[in-house]
Amino acid sequence: MKKILIELIISVALILAVWLGLSKVDWMKLFNIEQVTQNTEEKIGDLFWKMLKSSETEISSDSIVSPVDSMLTRICTANTIDRKKVKLHLLRKDEINAFALPNNHLVIYSGLIAACENEAELYGVIGHELAHMEKNHVMNKLIKEIGLSVLISMTTGNGNAEMIKEAIKHLSSTAYDRSLETEADLTAVDYLEKAGINPEPFANFLYRLADQTKHLPSQIYWISTHPESKERAEEIIKHIKNKDVPKAEAKDSLRFERLKERVK
């Protein structure tokens, strides 16, 4: 019996040792997984944005883009995120929506800016989408739901326009997993804290839009694509409860009011 037990332990130990040894090999590099994904992300992101741009109206007015751009820069700088890699796009559309496309394209609809009651709420949304980018949720979602091979075929010109439109629609109008949404929320809260912005209005934004969804469901995409908003807002509140978060509202609300006027 003792001999069998020793043999059994040796066998299990051997399997674990082989696993441990093999895990020292950089398989991701060996199989070029990261490089292929990176190249595909760059191509697919630019392709998606080109397609989206052709069907929507992009806001190019400096008086609108500049304030949002400076908000994005503030979060990036405070969190040592390379601002240059994030491509900000504002689109004139009534839908309350914002989403991230592959290769760090951040798309915000004018409807969402207009729906924000204060600057801190918009900071929260930007932080949330930025978190999706930084945590690589965008490509992971596409690879899981569409498949890497289909994405690669799109970048090589084999994907038809309908397929690309469907993929964009998928990214802009369907939710991530609940765990990913929560991760993005809490990361956004951390971003806001580091940037000296009160994260509470972001939770309020989720609460408020969750209520409004009952009356105007088709317009509020950002909430309908981010389900269980009230529960998520509660998690944010719980997360910041015992933390010394910045309490002051974001400065220059007058500038934000002017921005809201311009996007209407």
Next chain:
Amino acid sequence: MIATSNFHYQPDEHELEKASNSYVMSLIAIMGGLPLPIINLIATSIFYIGNLKGTYFVRWHCIQALLSQLFLLPFNSVGFWWTISIIFTPENITNNYIAYIVTIFVFNLTEFIGTIYTAVATRKGKHIEWWVIGGLTHLICKDR
């Protein structure tokens, strides 16, 4: 890992065929059951139950075939559910995951080759005892 010894009696031709079939059964189960490791175990178990009233030699080899499946089952199950979680949850492919899959592939392949060898050898009348599994089989299977 595999030791050849003499069984304490000389099995007849019919016994050799049945004992050898238990390994063939587990081989077929490996092929059919690759995506679902539990299938291997179920198939080998059914064959074992079917031979419960067989001779000592037949039962002994059925149990060895069954235990060889049972040994890798937890490792294969971890690999299976890890893969499922990568496909359906936010879990990502990592170096650890690829290393694990390579590891269980190597051990499954070793078991596969060992099973073929044992099936052929048993058919020829040799008594093969596997490392760990052989000893465990002796503990479980007693001559009536």
